[in-house]
Amino acid sequence: MQPVGAAVPLRVDIAEKIFRSAQGVSVTALQDLSFEVRQGEFACLLGPSGCGKTTTLRILLGLDKDFSGSFQLPEGGSNRIAAVFQEPTLLPWRTVEQNVRLALPKGLRTKNLDGLFDTLGLAGMRSLYPAELSLGLARRAALARAFATEPAVLFLDEPFASLDERTAERLRHLLLTVWSARPTTALMVTHNLREALMLSDRIIVLAQRPARVLGMFDVRLPRHYRNPQVMSDLLRSFHQKFPGVA
């Protein structure tokens, strides 16, 4: 399938990001963080908890402008971005379907979402309110919202955190299914190595805070070849390349 999106890949070049607390303590969250994500590529940012992954995503999403450095998102065409946050962040006073449609640009508000809802197993839940969903279902709704907008770049921040392993595994497969239907340039944050090896084309390994790139790990194998045997080989070669990383 032909990759959809814009011509320029995602390019990140953040020199420094410092948090200053009210007490005057300053924390350097990011330092000399630079990497690229190629067109139509699914990349993972892998790093230990608290190293600055969410901070990086917030900068790329335009939610935090107080940093030095620059980044470049695809220009022209559909330059929309979409995000799946660490929490599902659905509007509790709107139904699942309304939550998805509200995120769509005006011209697409009435588009047919049956296929997407079916794929994600949400067909019967469109008219439920978020309070009536389990966390797993709410995360699926957040995925539906992100994919429905047909973004040029998709950002995901630990979208499967705090789920039990079976549910997380199911959701990973669902994510792959919807993503394969329309391979979007994607950057996913995780601290789960197995998850990164299973989903991504390339893993960007981050150091402890302040986050900077330790190295890249390319997973060239098509995803349907990544069976348990292959996964343990991948794990082994990852550990050879990055001995210190979990």
Next chain:
Amino acid sequence: MTAPDTGDRAPGAAADSQSGLATAVAPVLTVAVSLLGLCLLWGLAANAWPSRAFPGPGQVWQVLLAEAANGDLFYHLGATLGRVAAAYVIAMVVGSVIGVFLGSYRRADRFFSPWVILFLNIPALVVIVLAYIWFGLNEAAAVGAVAVNKIPNVVVTMREGARALDPGYAEMAAVYRFGPFDRIRHVLLPQLQPYLAAASRSGIALIWKIVLVVELLGRSNGVGFQIYLYFQLFDVAAILAYTLAFVAVMLVIELLLVQPVERHATRWRRRPA
């Protein structure tokens, strides 16, 4: 405004409306029985101490019917209700805008906080008198004075509401590029709803009491004007008739307008099991 599918209807709305009707009727019934009990007590007391200054419910009812028959009642009720509605809308809109602004910008809040406290403590009577002196004995001055009395309360409540806003929703709206109208309607107002409801509740009660004072001091119609008139005539039955008629109107508004609107606005909350 939005696509048909983003309409506010959930399936099972038909099934809900029946139990909805039951829950709407039950409080009305309770209120009716409770008020009947109060009337009975009043009648007994008026019988025990008969006086021109303390008419029984029967007498008041007679006056009420007479005033209704010659149309005076509805004319004056209407005038007062119009002022209450106008002052309420102005106070809620202006107070909400100021309150959300102060709640969102800490420095502005620190600067204007003393102003809010000042206005909160100016007696209603002073505002009314000054409004009449500065702007003349006209409708705008009357309604404006009432609104100014209520605005600081709304500001304080809505400022709390704005402080409690979840930035996560605003960030989600920014990432997905919600327009300003969608942000207000789907992100801001639902979060502020409990605070709007609280401000409304205390607002209507306060406003209508101040409206009566405004009418007494500088208007030639409305319930306040009538009460002043009958005070000079020492006609307690008429005073009570007008008061009760207006209280009844406010009660009907509360039951038929405020509560259903609130139920609709909170339908997404999980029902307590």
